[in-house]
Amino acid sequence: MADVMIVDDEALVLFDLVMTVEDLGYGVHSESTTIEDAISAIESGSPPDVALLDIDVGGSPVWPLARKIVEHGRPVVFVSANLNHEELREEFASCGRIDKPASPDEIAAAIAGALN
Template identity: 30%
Template sequence: METDKTEPRLGRLAGLRVLVAEDRGLIATKILHTLRLADCVPIGPASTLAAAVMLLQSEDAELDAAVLDIDLRGQPVYPLAETLRERGIPILFVTGYCQSAIPGEWRTVHRIEKPFEPATLIASLEEACSGRPARGTPGSSYIASDAIARAVETLRTSRDLVTELHITLDETRSLQKP
């Protein structure tokens, strides 16, 4: 029997308390919806680094994992990710950044790129929680040029807009079904 690749597998992550930090409303909603379909308990979403830190401080004893956008309204999420890593909380980056735009020390963190399918989010979260490192390439080649950084930011913003468009179209199609 073939399964629909867009639907997450249910049950494997049941009860997992997952911190969500994503600054784009529709993308955050898609993450929350996907986590709930997998019987996870989403904490958040936080749309700023400060809000995510506050959630961590209030929920840290209860957190089992985190799904983080790397850029929260212009602020890198790495300080939060460092705290989570120190506490042994698995992290999944959901980002528009390509691997080469991520600093070397963070390339071994599990990551999926936007736009993403719900099943990909769940499978990647399962992998992050497994304790196995991501297949990243730690290294020192990091995008440092201002021009390149601005180009990457433009691409990331465009990708977020495309992701939001896909979410809106999917919701519209589901409402139109008899």
């Protein structure tokens, strides 16, 4: 069973993503509302098998965290209401992305695609 890191600054969205990931049968590596907490979760243990990341986390772009995950050779799926970023077209072009609000089917397909 894959472990999923989930990062979103909106507590209700984070809770919904956690419940969806668990309902899909995946483990939750960590859940964070800040980029700093998510980076700490990686540095204090092993990296997640896959990460679901909001792009704007508390007013800060998630790119530093995404880079750390990619450096570990792990896939990233961006879950955001704004998928129009230069970084998504260039540096993270191979990463998955889901437009908010995301359905459980979209999340399931994105995680499965990222892991394969």
